Amino acid sequence: MQPPTSLLDEAYAVLEANDQNGYTMPAAELYPHQWLWDSCFITIGLRHKDIKRAEQEILNLLRGQWLNGMLPNIIFSDDPRYNRDRDLWRSQVSPLSPTKYSTTGITQPPMLAEAIFRVGEMLDQDDRQDWFLKVYPALLKYHQWLYKERDPHDEGLILLIHPWEVGMDNTPPWMAELNNHQLSWWIRAIKKTHGNKLIDLFRRDTRRVPLKERFDTIEALALFDIERRLRRKNYDIERILDHSLFAIEDVAFNAILIRNNNHLLRIAKIIKHQVPDDLRISMNKTVASFEQLWDEDDNDYYSRDFITHRLLKQPSAGSLIALYSGSIPPERAKHLVRKLKSKHQYASLFPIPTVPLNSAWFNPDNYWQGPTWVNINWLIIDGLKRYGYDAEAAALRRSTLKMVTNQGCYEYFNPIDGRGLGTINFSWTAALAIDLMLNPSLSTTSIVK
Numbered sequence: 237m238q239p240p241t242s243l244l245d246e247a248y249a250v251l252e253a254n255d256q257n258g259y260t261m262p263a264a265e266l267y268p269h270q271w272l273w274d275s276c277f278i279t280i281g282l283r284h285k286d287i288k289r290a291e292q293e294i295l296n297l298l299r300g301q302w303l304n305g306m307l308p309n310i311i312f313s314d315d316p317r318y319n320r321d322r323d324l325w326r327s328q329v330s331p332l333s334p335t336k337y338s339t340t341g342i343t344q345p346p347m348l349a350e351a352i353f354r355v356g357e358m359l360d361q362d363d364r365q366d367w368f369l370k371v372y373p374a375l376l377k378y379h380q381w382l383y384k385e386r387d388p389h390d391e392g393l394i395l396l397i398h399p400w401e402v403g404m405d406n407t408p409p410w411m412a413e414l415n416n417h418q419l420s421w422w423i424r425a426i427k428k429t430h431g432n433k434l435i436d437l438f439r440r441d442t443r444r445v446p447l448k449e450r451f452d453t454i455e456a457l458a459l460f461d462i463e464r465r466l467r468r469k470n471y472d473i474e475r476i477l478d479h480s481l482f483a484i485e486d487v488a489f490n491a492i493l494i495r496n497n498n499h500l501l502r503i504a505k506i507i508k509h510q511v512p513d514d515l516r517i518s519m520n521k522t523v524a525s526f527e528q529l530w531d532e533d534d535n536d537y538y539s540r541d542f543i544t545h546r547l548l549k550q551p552s553a554g555s556l557i558a559l560y561s562g563s564i565p566p567e568r569a570k571h572l573v574r575k576l577k578s579k580h581q582y583a584s585l586f587p588i589p590t591v592p593l594n595s596a597w598f599n600p601d602n603y604w605q606g607p608t609w610v611n612i613n614w615l616i617i618d619g620l621k622r623y624g625y626d627a628e629a630a631a632l633r634r635s636t637l638k639m640v641t642n643q644g645c646y647e648y649f650n651p652i653d654g655r656g657l658g659t660i661n662f663s664w665t666a667a668l669a670i671d672l673m674l675n676p677s678l679s680t681t682s683i684v685k
């Protein structure tokens with residue numbers, strides 16, 4: 237298929253407009269800093285235009301790495317306009333945070349190895365070696381950190397401590413937990429007295445995007461409240477887990493990790509590095525333990541509570557990302573594809589809704605509770621191809637590009653009528669549309685079939 241030149245030009249223009257001299261902000265004003273998984277997706281698009289710039293996107297991301305190996309979900313811009321954002325997190329309270337940059341104290345889905353690998357695909361053999369050698373130490377340290385700090389019981393599944401770490405900020409399973417167990421007394425009081433109506437007036441995000449397309453204010457307050465609690469413990473995971481009631485082994489995050497572990501292993505092999513045994517063992521454990529997230533009754537994967545192992549049974553597109561892991565058994569992949577094709581669940585006109593159509597949570601305009609996101613589609617397209625569902629992958633690729641061509645590079649889209657939602661000129665929508673148009677490995681053959 238010949239890419240529609242206008243969309244390609246438009247997408248490149250979005251990335252250029254959001255370029256901050258070396259890193260790409262997700263969108264002007266609403267997201268002015270460098271975000272972790274955003275930059276990984278952005279790199280995957282940028283590599284088609286300017287490989288050096290794509291490399292720089294990753295190198296800039298690595299500036300934010302903490303001494304323990306953590307990669308934060310945000311590296312803050314040093315523009316004085318954003319003093320408040322930096323001050324909220326105050327990463328300097330941890331001796332492990334970088335001295336030169338302000339960051340958050342939490343992470344985001346580990347897409348880094350994928351981005352590094354995809355850059356490598358575009359380089360000749362010598363340059364690829366150099367590229368991998370340059371970034372591998374930081375990549376390895378990041379994956380080691382994930383297991384060391386976020387898998388304290390050595391179960392193979394990584395736990396998350398804040399919904400922002402999932403990247404799907406208000407996804408139903410997390411919000412249900414939040415509402416049922418986590419609201420502080422003062423937030424409950426605001427909820428009871430409808431004080432949120434007043435607070436709505438002060439929200440920065442809703443000055444740019446209508447409230448109905450964003451977080452509920454009570455939920456937003458709760459997220460800031462959890463952030464405050466993490467900061468008070470200086471982002472020290474032992475202190476956090478000591479009293480935390482909120483630790484979840486997230487299905488999408490762990491599926492992404494499995495695939496990225498594989499990329500890491502491939503990179504290590506190319507540069508002839510011996511991956512430490514304990515890391516290899518943990519990686520294998522993740523693949524096995526991931527299957528404990530499967531629910532036989534619902535034929536679906538779910539996130540689960542870290543302590544009780546209770547499955548959080550609010551369905552969401554997070555579980556479809558299991559396809560991207562590449563490690564799930566083909567029969568289970570088949571169940572997921574059946575859901576994708578069901579008119580009651582994910583087969584809307586502009587798929588994939590982030591929450592199935594027949595869920596009580598479904599809301600076609602609200603953020604991660606219904607709208608279609610291009611990054612989720614990209615992951616699922618890749619996963620479908622891995623399991624040999626080439627026709628389904630091609631159809632999803634087509635509908636995704638059609639949606640973006642019709643509306644422009646919006647942050648997310650209404651899955652029923654395809655209307656663009658959230659902010660316009662959103663970087664990962666642009667970058668991944670570019671990749672869907674130009675990806676040379678689009679017709680990769682199945683590894684499983």
Ligand code: GLC
Nearest residue numbers: 262267271273274403404405
């Ligand atoms: C929103 C999204 C998150 C993304 C960030 C920057 O918070 O939920 O996934 O990384 O915006 O685009």
